[in-house]
Amino acid sequence: xxxxxxxxxxxxxxxxxxxxxxxxxxxxxxxxxxxxxxxxxxxxxxxxxxxxxxxxxxxxxxxxxxxxxxxxxxx
Numbered sequence: 001x002x003x004x005x006x007x008x009x010x011x012x013x014x015x016x017x018x019x020x021x022x023x024x025x026x027x028x029x030x031x032x033x034x035x036x037x038x039x040x041x042x043x044x045x046x047x048x049x050x051x052x053x054x055x056x057x058x059x060x061x062x063x064x065x066x067x068x069x070x071x072x073x074x075x
Contacts, residue, residue, distance in 0.1 A: 002055055003054055003055040004020075004021065004023045004026045004054050005019075005051055005052075005053060006026075006029075006035050007045070007048040007050070007068075008049050008050040008052075009047060009048050010049050012035075013029075013034060013035040014035065014036055014037070015035050015036070015038075016038070016039070016040045017037040017038055017039050017040075018039070023054070023055060023056065025054045025055055025058070025060075026054060029054065029060060034060060045068065046068065048068050049068055050065050050066060050067055050068060051065075051068060052064065052066070053066075
């Protein structure tokens with residue numbers, strides 16, 4: 001994939017603590033306190049509301065917001 005995932009739980013933006021790639025945008029957002037790290041398991045994905053794909057080529061504000069509700073049942 002070309003991006004890291006960040007999930008919104010209604011309060012915090014959370015990124016998996018064990019990503020496939022650490023990523024420069026991910027690191028910058030963590031350092032700035034925009035996102036936090038936490039262990040995330042597939043069975044927990046339904047507890048999130050939205051997610052974004054992030055990478056060094058996209059600004060946080062430009063990242064498309066995807067609604068978990070629209071993809072439920074696919075995992």
